[in-house]
Amino acid sequence: MAGIGGSGLILEEGLIFEKGSSGRVGYSLPPLDVPEKEIDTLIPPSFQRTDLSGLPEVSEIEVVRHFVRLSQWNYSIATGPYPLGSCTMKYNPRVNERVASLPGFAQIHPLQPEELSQGALFLMYELERYLAEISGLDRVSLQPAAGAQGELTGLMMIRAYHTTQGNPRRVVLVPDSAHGTNPSSSALSGYQVQTLPSNDRGLIDPDRVRKLMNEEVAAIMITNPNTLGLFEEEICRICEIVHSHGGLVYGDGANLNAILGIARPGDMGFDVLHLNLHKTFSTPHGGGGPGAGPVAVRNILVPFLPVPVVEKEGERLRLNYDLSRSIGKVRAFHANFAVLVRAYAYIRSLGAAGLKRIAQMATLNANYLRSQLESSFHIPFDRLCKHEFVATDKMQQDKGVKTLDIAKRLMDKGFHPPTIYFPLIVSGALMIEPTESESKESLDQYISAMKEIAEEAERDPSQITSAPHLTKVSRLDEVRAAREPILRWKG
Amino acid sequence: MRFIPHTPEDIAAMLKAIGLPDLEALFADVPAALRLKRELNLPTAVSEPEIISHLQAMSQRNGHCPDYSLFLGAGAYHHFVPSVVEEIISREEFYTAYTPYQAELSQGTLQATFEYQTLICQLTAMEVANASMYDGASAVAEAALMSSRVLQRKRILASSALHPDYLMVLRTYLKDLGMELELIPWIDGEGTTSIREAEQLLGQNVAALILQSPNFFGCLEEGDTFAKMAHAKGAFLIAAVVEPTSLGLLKAPGEWGADIVSGEGQSFGNPLNFGGPYLGFFATREKFIRQMPGRLVGRTIDLQGRPGFVLALATREQHIRREKATSNICTNEALCALAATVHLCLLGPRGLRELALLNLQKSGYAKEKIAGLSGFRLSFSAPTYNEFVVRMPEPVEEINRKLRERGIIGGLDLGRFFPEMSDCCLFCVTEMNSREEIDRLLESLGELTQGGN
Numbered sequence: 041m042a043g044i045g046g047s048g049l050i051l052e053e054g055l056i057f058e059k060g061s062s063g064r065v066g067y068s069l070p071p072l073d074v075p076e077k078e079i080d081t082l083i084p085p086s087f088q089r090t091d092l093s094g095l096p097e098v099s100e101i102e103v104v105r106h107f108v109r110l111s112q113w114n115y116s117i118a119t120g121p122y123p124l125g126s127c128t129m130k131y132n133p134r135v136n137e138r139v140a141s142l143p144g145f146a147q148i149h150p151l152q153p154e155e156l157s158q159g160a161l162f163l164m165y166e167l168e169r170y171l172a173e174i175s176g177l178d179r180v181s182l183q184p185a186a187g188a189q190g191e192l193t194g195l196m197m198i199r200a201y202h203t204t205q206g207n208p209r210r211v212v213l214v215p216d217s218a219h220g221t222n223p224s225s226s227a228l229s230g231y232q233v234q235t236l237p238s239n240d241r242g243l244i245d246p247d248r249v250r251k252l253m254n255e256e257v258a259a260i261m262i263t264n265p266n267t268l269g270l271f272e273e274e275i276c277r278i279c280e281i282v283h284s285h286g287g288l289v290y291g292d293g294a295n296l297n298a299i300l301g302i303a304r305p306g307d308m309g310f311d312v313l314h315l316n317l318h319k320t321f322s323t324p325h326g327g328g329g330p331g332a333g334p335v336a337v338r339n340i341l342v343p344f345l346p347v348p349v350v351e352k353e354g355e356r357l358r359l360n361y362d363l364s365r366s367i368g369k370v371r372a373f374h375a376n377f378a379v380l381v382r383a384y385a386y387i388r389s390l391g392a393a394g395l396k397r398i399a400q401m402a403t404l405n406a407n408y409l410r411s412q413l414e415s416s417f418h419i420p421f422d423r424l425c426k427h428e429f430v431a432t433d434k435m436q437q438d439k440g441v442k443t444l445d446i447a448k449r450l451m452d453k454g455f456h457p458p459t460i461y462f463p464l465i466v467s468g469a470l471m472i473e474p475t476e477s478e479s480k481e482s483l484d485q486y487i488s489a490m491k492e493i494a495e496e497a498e499r500d501p502s503q504i505t506s507a508p509h510l511t512k513v514s515r516l517d518e519v520r521a522a523r524e525p526i527l528r529w530k531g
Numbered sequence: 532m533r534f535i536p537h538t539p540e541d542i543a544a545m546l547k548a549i550g551l552p553d554l555e556a557l558f559a560d561v562p563a564a565l566r567l568k569r570e571l572n573l574p575t576a577v578s579e580p581e582i583i584s585h586l587q588a589m590s591q592r593n594g595h596c597p598d599y600s601l602f603l604g605a606g607a608y609h610h611f612v613p614s615v616v617e618e619i620i621s622r623e624e625f626y627t628a629y630t631p632y633q634a635e636l637s638q639g640t641l642q643a644t645f646e647y648q649t650l651i652c653q654l655t656a657m658e659v660a661n662a663s664m665y666d667g668a669s670a671v672a673e674a675a676l677m678s679s680r681v682l683q684r685k686r687i688l689a690s691s692a693l694h695p696d697y698l699m700v701l702r703t704y705l706k707d708l709g710m711e712l713e714l715i716p717w718i719d720g721e722g723t724t725s726i727r728e729a730e731q732l733l734g735q736n737v738a739a740l741i742l743q744s745p746n747f748f749g750c751l752e753e754g755d756t757f758a759k760m761a762h763a764k765g766a767f768l769i770a771a772v773v774e775p776t777s778l779g780l781l782k783a784p785g786e787w788g789a790d791i792v793s794g795e796g797q798s799f800g801n802p803l804n805f806g807g808p809y810l811g812f813f814a815t816r817e818k819f820i821r822q823m824p825g826r827l828v829g830r831t832i833d834l835q836g837r838p839g840f841v842l843a844l845a846t847r848e849q850h851i852r853r854e855k856a857t858s859n860i861c862t863n864e865a866l867c868a869l870a871a872t873v874h875l876c877l878l879g880p881r882g883l884r885e886l887a888l889l890n891l892q893k894s895g896y897a898k899e900k901i902a903g904l905s906g907f908r909l910s911f912s913a914p915t916y917n918e919f920v921v922r923m924p925e926p927v928e929e930i931n932r933k934l935r936e937r938g939i940i941g942g943l944d945l946g947r948f949f950p951e952m953s954d955c956c957l958f959c960v961t962e963m964n965s966r967e968e969i970d971r972l973l974e975s976l977g978e979l980t981q982g983g984n
Contacts, residue, residue, distance in 0.1 A: 144590025
């Protein structure tokens with residue numbers, strides 16, 4: 041079988057709540073070294089809890105074994121290629137983990153005096169400047185905890201800006217190929233969403249933008265390169281049209297990996313851009329988070345940045361909470377600081393030339409995969425792409441093989457599937473983003489696996505439609521999970 | 532470059548296969564005017580040993596334990612993180628995996644998250660919990676939005692003893708949605724939210740009353756009373772729990788009758804990290820499942836009938852519902868939730884209670900002793916857990932500066948958030964503060980305020 045998938049021993053492991061025994065413990069705490077008081081004299085009995093039942097009672101080895109077994113049921117970047125489109129699953133350098141866990145970073149309190157936080161503030165100050173340079177914008181808020189929160193922050197700043205211009209405006213234009221967070225963040229910042237259809241080249245049509253633009257449109261949200269992996273060639277004209285009506289241009293930076301050091305959103309005309317440090321800047325995804333979604337802005341939006349921002353006064357760094365028109369705060373304290381440390385280490389490890397190399401190799405890998413798969417899979421926009429491209433199940437459909445089946449069959453061959461059924465404008469989309477981390481051999485293995493699936497679709501489609509066969513579990517009943525939700529253990 | 536595997540031969544072969552002459556040609560679709568004609572202005576690349584020593588040096592410019600003893604809390608708590616927690620969250624299979632969209636390859640993350648959801652329910656005495664939010668503050672803001680969605684009401688009442696950052700986040704999240712936020716004052720001298728004022732402010736149009744306990748001043752609130760009062764007007768009670776180790780000892784908000792319990796989970800297994808990443812948790816009643824924000828993991832079966840886990844009820848979420856989603860959240864704090872899960876499993880019911888007792892007793896000791904120092908008195912009379920407010924004989928800023936010279940990071944200067952309280956200090960004492968440290972604090976406070984230094 042093509043690919044790298046084999047089979048191995050999988051250990052069964054029940055829920056932690058079904059393990060252990062009453063009286064067993066897995067903790068160790070220091071003894072009480074102050075005079076003990078009667079609890080009731082400290083907390084009135086009516087405030088006290090009487091029942092903590094249900095929590096597991098397990099020893100340390102049981103906890104270790106439990107979670108190690110669970111971990112072995114996961115596929116990860118460290119296991120193999122993970123070409124999820126729009127997710128930029130690149131290698132997470134180990135040095136990042138090492139520096140993030142330095143006690144001088146991990147053990148510092150967010151409210152401790154600035155004099156004792158100068159190292160941390162320096163890192164934030166420098167990182168802000170690096171991200172501004174990479175984006176081609178003026179200032180950056182490091183506060184948002186993730187990309188979607190960056191979007192919300194950016195849109196709130198846009199709203200605040202328009203409000204000071206006399207009209208907050210009502211509408212945000214969102215292309216039909218956009219990430220779901222874009223319309224959702226627009227709604228959360230009080231805007232109506234108007235969907236902008238893509239043209240037959242998979243791009244935004246400036247004339248359509250012109251027709252929809254008016255004085256009630258606050259902003260347009262653009263992902264460039266877009267979710268088809270295509271560069272918005274008319275981006276400058278689009279930005280001009282939006283600006284000519286007083287609107288602002290929001291950039292979803294999820295796909296920034298393709299253009300690092302090649303082109304800068306600020307130079308294209310973007311006014312706001314969020315960056316996903318957990319995509320472009322190699323910080324780990326952690327099985328769903330934490331990430332960080334800094335927002336870069338043009339000068340006109342600086343007064344609206346969330347507080348605090350880091351400022352330099354002589355040699356001393358301080359947190360400035362005094363921005364008169366700030367939108368406020370979107371989360372407590374300053375930022376997902378430990379994520380910032382990792383991104384800082386990554387940028388310093390690569391430098392300008394290294395970052396540009398990242399963009400080149402990510403783009404080379406995507407185009408190589410595309411060129412090698414175009415004979416076996418339908419690729420609706422089969423031309424030069426950036427960091428990712430979209431294939432479909434069109435050539436396999438008549439055998440009864442769908443995108444979902446192809447994705448599941450890839451698992452048997454040892455690979456994580458691509459993003460599927462997104463973007464929504466392509467029926468049966470398989471959105472493939474190999475990133476720069478994959479070697480040619482690794483891509484060749486992926487290509488062989490995909491081609492073999494295409495052949496299996498001809499010979500023996502049932503192998504595919506019943507996949508995966510080698511994973512811990514086979515296809516799971518999602519309808520049942522929605523109809524009769526079981527969201528916790530009840531004992 | 533060690534992160535990039537490509538050799539010149541690989542690049543040449545790949546370009547040939549694509550049919551392009553050189554790497555420049557990969558960017559032919561980027562208009563020439565946009566192509567950057569120079570290198571980015573960034574510091575030169577450094578090797579691995581250099582980046583480590585550079586960041587080590589930078590980190591050493593920050594003061595921390597054990598060089599300093601720490602008496603700061605206020606939403607970020609210094610607790611012991613067991614070695615097992617660090618080891619488990621350092622497993623690549625967990626930390627380098629993506630969101631578990633492909634369930635068959637993500638059973639580890641999914642089962643751990645299901646266990647996390649269960650633990651949060653047990654801790655809060657609620658029926659369902661989601662897979663995590665960004666942090667406590669945004670989780671409380673999302674709770675306010677959910678109340679408004681369910682009840683179709685636009686007014687939110689919040690205790691003014693809610694963490695000031697949480698209040699600010701709440702205000703930021705509500706302001707563009709035509710929602711109103713009103714504050715219930717705390718009672719001078721007591722430190723708890725005024726029940727009488729809350730009653731007056733509650734009307735038929737209030738979606739939720741938000742109450743933090745222990746509150747920002749460390750004081751315990753009578754949650755039951757506020758819950759009854761809110762329910763009488765058809766409003767939700769949102770309980771904000773910022774220091775969840777307190778739940779090892781204190782009645783859970785679910786027992787008061789809270790409709791949503793949201794807050795900060797950092798205390799379990801997550802280091803201080805200068806403020807993040809932390810872990811928002813969100814729990815509610817079963818009947819509101821479909822109105823909840825965030826991801827949910829559900830148990831189901833596979834084609835062979837074997838048990839397994841999937842992301843459930845995704846039709847609430849942004850990638851499906853887009854502008855009609857219950858929240859815009861996508862990336863959450865999964866690895867922080869895993870840390871909390873492992874920590875809670877290690878603690879179990881006994882450890883959780885013992886941890887809470889250590890915090891209560893040690894902070895009780897410090898509180899009594901500080902109150903006994905000449906010129907110092909307690910600002911509030913309400914019972915507290917591991918934080919308490921002291922009125923000091925000199926401005927807090929002054930005293931803290933002198934303490935710093937003695938290797939002590941004192942409590943929070945409340946003047947920072949409440950200008951009229953610049954002589955009030957919020958102390959936090961946890962299991963990490965030894966009696967020796969506490970005694971050294973007491974001694975220093977005594978000496979520093981008697982003209983000595």
